[in-house]
Amino acid sequence: MSVMTRSAFIQSSSVFLVFLSLFGCCQFSWSETKVRYPRALTDNDKRTEYPVRLLQLALSASDRRYVVEASEYRMPQGRALLNLKHGSTLDVVWSMTSKDRERLLHPIRIPIYKGLIGWRLLLIRQQDQKKFSQLEHVTELTKLAAVQGHDWPDTAILESNGFLVQGASNYQGMFDMLARGRADYFPRSIVEIWQEQNNHRNKQLVVETTLLMHYPTAFYYFVNKNNRLLAEDLEAGLRRIIANSEFDRLFSTYFDPIMDKARIDQRRLVELDNPTLPAETPLGQSRLWLDIPPDLPKWLE
CATH class of the missing domain: 3.40.190.10 (Periplasmic binding protein-like II)
Structure with missing residues (x-):
């Protein structure tokens, strides 16, 4: 092999190796x-x-x-x-x-x-709206049975605030419990309640029209x-x-x-404490939270 041929071969091989290196890097x-x-x-x-x-x-x-x-x-x-x-x-x-x-x-x-997720409306049986509209104090609501997932943080939050809670392990079963009268209401977040009500419309469940729950979460x-x-x-x-x-x-x-x-x-606001909330929750970073008027009227204790 001549010197020129050997030089050209080495040069072309070097270019090929550089190409492979770059290609491999890009692939990775x-x-x-x-x-x-x-x-x-x-x-x-x-x-x-x-x-x-x-x-x-x-x-x-x-x-x-x-x-x-x-x-x-x-x-x-x-x-x-x-x-x-x-x-x-x-x-x-x-x-x-x-x-x-x-x-x-x-x-x-x-x-x-x-x-x-911490702003909650109540899913109820259609025939019970009058009963909820006539409630005058939070203590009356605490005596009615809410249904929640047994391992959800919401269950601990409600119980720590004095509410009666029926725990359940099956998500779909909670709607059946409500429809069959084994619970009086199912607190659900604003972001999900209407979709859930629509999914279970054959059970005659409706979104309660007068109450609003809130806890920071x-x-x-x-x-x-x-x-x-x-x-x-x-x-x-x-x-x-x-x-x-x-x-x-x-x-x-x-x-x-x-x-x-x-x-x-x-709506009448029921404000609850959340003992499960970690201290590291960035409540002070206002950009991360929806700005909801702080002067909503709170329901009588």
């Missing part, structure tokens, strides 16, 4: 990471729509490529949180926070519903404590879409019509 940096979330509990359960859209938006604003997908199987909230803790088949779960949940999992402390994305990379990327992505207002635009699309429908200024 642009590879997609799957993020698995809990599949909706039923085919007509639309409650996952907004948190999935927000999750996609936040991760697309991060510095890595992610693709989100639903879990293969449906699982109730308690099982999903346990699955996430053990790092089994889920990478992220969205849920209401509590001291216990933040001990077990890593919370992304940006409330995805801007606190609306937050609904977060949670990840496994060892998944620091996803935690960092998800928080960074959320903060970026807050800064560029994409978060607000998506939130408004879903929930402005619901707030109009709720007519909260025309």
